[in-house]
Structures are given as C-alpha cells and as structure tokens.
Amino acid sequence: MAAAANPSYLQTGLVLQALHQKEYLLHLYLYQQLESSPNANQKIVVNPGLPFGFGLTVANDWAIYDGILPNGKLVARALGMHIGAGKADYNWYFSFNMMFVDDRFKGSVLNVNGLNGINPGVGGQWAIVGGNGEFAHAQGTITYTDKAVSGGVMKELRIRVLCPDNPTPTLVTSPIKVEPPVGGSVGKAVDIIGKPQRLRSGYVIDSISFSYTDEAGVKQTAGPWGGGNGGHPVKINFKPTETVKKIMGTTGNFGGNVVVNSLKIVTNLDTYGPYGKENGAQFSIPDKDTDSVVCFHGPDGLFLDAIGIYVTKSYFLLSAI
Structure with a gap:
C-alpha cells in the first residue's frame, strides 16, 4: 500500500549534516x-x-x-x-x-x-x-x-x-535551475535525473562528472560532460558537513567556440582550484550568498563549453547554536 501524501501541516526532509x-x-x-x-x-x-x-x-x-x-x-x-x-x-x-x-x-x-x-x-x-x-x-x-x-x-x-550542537532544523526548499548556463552554447544540452538535494563529489576541467543525492536520498551520477582529454583528472570529495556555495571561473574563446577556461569551487569549508587557466571573462554563480549549489547542467560539447547550476535557498540541515 502506497504511503499517503503529506498533509499541508507537515514537511519532511533528509538530515544532510553530520550530527555533532x-x-x-x-x-x-x-x-x-x-x-x-x-x-x-x-x-x-x-x-x-x-x-x-x-x-x-x-x-x-x-x-x-x-x-x-x-x-x-x-x-x-x-x-x-x-x-x-x-x-x-x-x-x-x-x-x-x-x-x-x-x-x-x-x-x-x-x-x-x-x-x-x-x-x-x-x-x-x-x-x-x-x-x-x-x-x-x-x-x-x-x-x-x-x-x-x-x-x-x-x-x-x-x-x-x-x-x-546544532538542534534547530532548517527545512529544504525545492531546487531551482539557474539558466542560462555560463559559457558557450555549442553541444547537446544535458541535465540531471530527479530533484537534487546535495552535491556529493567533484569534477575534471576538460569535462565534468559528479554525483549528487536526490530528494529520495538516492545517490545519482552524471557525466562526464565534455570530451576533452587534456590535463590531469582531479577529484574532490566533499566532507559530510560541506556544501557548495559558489562556482567561479572564467570563459573565453578556444578553437572558435566559447568554453569554460577555468573553474573554482567555493564551499562553506574550503575553496578548491582554480583548475584550468584563468583567462577570459570572469563569472561567479549563484549571485546570492544564501544559495547553495546542489547540481549542474549545461551543453555537452568537445570541451566543457558551459556550466549551469541548480541551487536551493536552504537544506534540511542543523544550524549551530
């Protein structure tokens, strides 16, 4: 028998922060x-x-x-x-x-x-x-x-x-897809499966692959998007309490197309990168400090032509006393 839908007075969500x-x-x-x-x-x-x-x-x-x-x-x-x-x-x-x-x-x-x-x-x-x-x-x-x-x-x-140490819950909001992606428009548009709740792993710069947790608590994987074979693979493993706050980088012309030249990931605990060469126009997404990045989307081309994000205003996390 399927579970009944939540009534209007009830909200539920996953606790995504380690309990201290x-x-x-x-x-x-x-x-x-x-x-x-x-x-x-x-x-x-x-x-x-x-x-x-x-x-x-x-x-x-x-x-x-x-x-x-x-x-x-x-x-x-x-x-x-x-x-x-x-x-x-x-x-x-x-x-x-x-x-x-x-x-x-x-x-x-x-x-x-x-x-x-x-x-x-x-x-x-x-x-x-x-x-x-x-x-x-x-x-x-x-x-x-x-x-x-x-x-x-x-x-x-x-x-x-x-x-x-952090008993007050903050309820998760529905993820918001931020469009358009930053960068070029060459390549086939690619997106994620299900509603993301939290970004989990990392990326490589010529292409990007990542995993995330969907709203059912299931780990999903996506990518690699892009097909570049240059450089060296780099993997980021986020800590249990770590959330991505900003994606920063530069875009510019490469081989006649606009691509993402460099990426930097800023979390609530650390900054990773920059990866690639910081040439061209700078970008920083999302534009509000209160948002958190939970997933990516964008065109799948020869390289990482562009990058877009999903954000939430809050997670179902525990805020410090």
Whole structure:
C-alpha cells in the first residue's frame, strides 16, 4: 500500500549534516526540605496511608545551588513530583524539570526521571531524557549521593549532559535551475535525473562528472560532460558537513567556440582550484550568498563549453547554536 501524501501541516526532509554533540558537566547541590520543615519546598497531595508510602504523591519545587549552603548560589529549581512506587520497600519514582534560573542557562530545562530508594549516603542515578533551550534534545545522567541535613536531604549532583550542537532544523526548499548556463552554447544540452538535494563529489576541467543525492536520498551520477582529454583528472570529495556555495571561473574563446577556461569551487569549508587557466571573462554563480549549489547542467560539447547550476535557498540541515 502506497504511503499517503503529506498533509499541508507537515514537511519532511533528509538530515544532510553530520550530527555533532556538545557535552556539559555540572556539579550542583539539591536541597529537599520536607513538609514538616519551616522551609518546606514540597507538599503531599495524595496519601493513601499504605505501607512503605506506596502511592504517596508529593509535589516538589526543590532548590539547586552551585555550592553547599550557606555559601551556594541558586542555579536551578527541580519542579515536578515524586511518588511512592514500592510495595515491598521504600522506593520513590521522581519526575521533574530542572529549570535553570542563573544568568548562564536561564530558561533552559533538563527533563529528569528515575528511582530513589531511602538510603542516605548511598544515592543513585537518574536519567536525563530531554530538555529545551540550550539543552534541547538532551540526554545523559545525574549521579547523586544523599546526605541528611536539618529539615530534609541534600543531594550532591554530578550531571553529564549530551546535546546536539546544532538542534534547530532548517527545512529544504525545492531546487531551482539557474539558466542560462555560463559559457558557450555549442553541444547537446544535458541535465540531471530527479530533484537534487546535495552535491556529493567533484569534477575534471576538460569535462565534468559528479554525483549528487536526490530528494529520495538516492545517490545519482552524471557525466562526464565534455570530451576533452587534456590535463590531469582531479577529484574532490566533499566532507559530510560541506556544501557548495559558489562556482567561479572564467570563459573565453578556444578553437572558435566559447568554453569554460577555468573553474573554482567555493564551499562553506574550503575553496578548491582554480583548475584550468584563468583567462577570459570572469563569472561567479549563484549571485546570492544564501544559495547553495546542489547540481549542474549545461551543453555537452568537445570541451566543457558551459556550466549551469541548480541551487536551493536552504537544506534540511542543523544550524549551530
């Protein structure tokens, strides 16, 4: 059965950039003040009166500091709840949002859950299962040790968080064919198969061949276009995060026809070339810095008579924080 077409509210696309992660290591102190304490920061909302506190439900707004009180500065608050989850022993299930209030991470949140048995001084580990702000798409662990303090418990937290270094997606737009090709008009017009999404490999100057990824994520190849046998083959292998931003070069008369004399490829990471001889009129395509080159087209002649490009305004990539 064929998949249904996407509804108007949905867009999908390939992630074409390698995913990099940023690691955060935090050392903090959580203070849990029981309801009987003058400085209580939790409240029992359900108490069925069962053994081992089973079913006991408590709302919490615990304070988290960067040091041991009274010297610590408030960094975050643990907003959530914990529930008695053990029928045969004391065990608590915690689920809370660690909301940061300090200047460095203000407004960012870590989503935390896990179990905690009553065993002061031993502690345990919670899971970080998400987040937002600077901690968007977070994953990691919080390892803690418990220490009894006046009115409650202090938990010393060792936090390790991994987040994508670039979590905000940019949606791909349809590729645009830029015409006419730069150079001469001799030769048979040649074009690519399918809608290109990303340029993948490289070219040689007397002729050009390349591979690209189409909108279905399939690698396609094209060329060689042109038939020149002079010079030496040159191949460019683009890195996973590399995108072509500009094609530059020169055009001029050769053997009575206008051809592409030289080419230079400019990416977001490097510049390749020039290849050939930089004689004749200069060109640079596309004319906008926001475009990205995803494929080529042009006439297939004795040499690389002309070159045209496909561009997109954006990819479905991840932009840096």
